[in-house]
Amino acid sequence: MRIPRSNRLKRGLWSAGVMEPRLVILSRGPELYSTKRMFEEAEAAGWSVQILDPLKLTTVVDDNGVKVFNKGWPVDCDAVIPRIGNSITGKGVPIVKAFERMGVIVLNEGGGISSSRDKLMACQMMNERGIPVPITANVGTWQDTRRAISRVGGTPCVVKVTEGTHGSGVFLAHTEQQARQLVYQMLERDMRPLVQEYIKESHGQDVRAFVVGGKVVAAMRRKARGGEFRSNFHLGAKVEKLEIPDKHSEIACKAAETMGLDIAGVDLLESSRGALVLEVNSSPGLEGIEAASGVNVASKIIQHLNRVWEKKVGQGDSSEAPSDQEVNGEGTSDAY
Known part of the structure; x- marks a missing residue:
């Protein structure tokens, strides 16, 4: 099912005379569904979007701070959305942290990605916050x-x-x-x-709550096929729309906050003692959740990015206001 785009994001995002904000999506797979959907929605909202492979970027640290380069050219952007796969966490997170040092908006930050990837650390962090998890x-x-x-x-x-x-x-x-x-x-x-x-009660099924900016924007139930007990969408699990209970939503949002993630897929097991957080995913896929829920989750992510951007611009960050030369195309524009 093709999910229609929203045009509401275009209005009032930035003031007259200011260049389009620049977004970098860090992804090794520009053809992947989730990457393409966020690219589409960001462009529809007025962002200038570039997809870059995080493993092909170079970072330089000197007396002036940190700079990221792509094929020899500095990467200048206003926001970054990392899609760092599990297999490249060790190499990808330092790139994410470099962008953080540059002062740009980053959804999600490197510390949150690292914490969520270590299941033991994540379990301990959630336990400390009183979030229910399996023993x-x-x-x-x-x-x-x-x-x-x-x-x-x-x-x-x-x-x-x-x-x-x-x-x-x-x-x-x-x-x-x-x-x-x-x-x-x-x-x-x-x-x-x-x-x-x-958790016997949840054999072969779980609940995925998609959290963006501290709110559950979509949810689905995943059910494994055949004798499989894992309910991952990538393993062929069936997905269906779910009206998530308030308590589940509260737990999911608290779990994402604990991990320090703006965007998170929180997996919940429904047990006899209530919902338990199984895992918090820092690069959750969009295909299954959009198909099951009918919610334009990619648009929800970009809407959240817009709010963060508006807040930053509203605080008078001078780095967001280009000079007259830059507006007229006379300034340096090496990255783009």
């Missing part, structure tokens, strides 16, 4: 697996790596022997295994 144990040696299983309520239990996405590295262990075997294999590969409580 989780970090196992340092395979001999401790039995104690960990006992702490999370016995088998079946979930065994997963601390860093992974789209359901990779997540297994359902039906016996203690199977769990010990999985933990041993992960440790042998220098991975950090987690043993986590299995």
Whole structure:
């Protein structure tokens, strides 16, 4: 289903005589659905948009601060939306932080991306804030697996790596022997295994709440197909629209805030003791949520960016007002 664009974003975004604000989307896949949708909506809203591969950018740190270069030219922009995949977190986050040092708007910032990618750190941070999560144990040696299983309520239990996405590295262990075997294999590969409580009531399904700017803008229920217990859209799960309960929404927003994320896909498990946060995704996909909910989520993201931009401009940031020479095309414009 093609989701119509909104024209409301064009009106009153910037004052007369000021150049179009410049947005950089950091993405290794310009052809990907989520990247294309945000590009379309940002352009429709009046942004000058460029998609750049974060791994092909160069950063220079000198006495004048930090500068980012693309193919030898400085990247000058007003805002950045990072789409940093899990596999490039280590290399992508420093690029994001460089843009932060340059003083531009960044949705999401590097610290939030890093925290959300480490499942153990994220679990600890949410627990400190009183956000309900499944009981989780970090196992340092395979001999401790039995104690960990006992702490999370016995088998079946979930065994997963601390860093992974789209359901990779997540297994359902039906016996203690199977769990010990999985933990041993992960440790042998220098991975950090987690043993986590299995929520029987949510077998094969979860709730994805899409949070933008501290509000849930769309939600869906994901249901795995066949005998699969993971409900990730990329694993072929069915998605359906969901009117998310207020309590679920409150938990999702608090989880995104705790991770320091403006844009987040918060995955919730519905248990007998209420909603539990399974994971907070800092680069959530748009295809499934837009199809299921009928909400133009890409537009919601750009609307939030506009509000942040308007606030920054309203505070009189002189860097946002180009000189007469720049407006007339006489100034330096190396990046574009």
